[in-house]
Amino acid sequence: MRKKAKTEVWMIEQMLDWIEAQFGELLKLVPSYIDSYIGCDDMGASCRRYTLVAPAEENNEEEDEENIDEEEQERRVQEYLEREKARVEAEIEEKFKFDEERRKAALAGVHEDGPKARQLSKKELAEINKSRKERSGHRWRKTGPKAHKPTKEEEDKSKKDGKKK
Secondary structure (H helix, E strand, C coil): CCCCCHHHHHCHHHHHHHHHHCHHHHHHHCHHHEEEEEEECCCCCEEEEEEECCCCCCCCHHHHHHHCCHHHHHHHHHHHHHHHHHHHHHHHHHHHHHHHHHHHHHHHCEECCEECCCCCCHHHHHHHCCCHHHHHCCCCCCCCCCCCCCCHHHHHHHHHHHHHC
């Protein structure tokens, strides 16, 4: 007799298939766990999407907020404004310092990418980048050129050498 697999004994595959088929209905049982929003698909079209969320806890914060009087609210607003003002002033001060450092560096000749490259003159550029003709004019060996026109004296010498042999 064939032994059943563990998934067949506990019917896990069948349960997962049923859960997958009934997933939408299961989600609708407790609507506080579902939130919807408008999103975009791959084509850029807007579509309604759903996401699972934890339900909002019922706590006493609502009651606490109701008990806050106008003076407390005004005090909190003033504290918030002071914190924001201090933060903005710190950012502006930091930006001024950074800009001042960059300005001093630029006046000293130091740029973001390091010192500025010196512009070469035409003569210096020509010396560095010689043309093919200029490079080929230099002789490497101390021997004579390969092809040369013989002079009259050399012709006479070669004729005399030829007669003597």
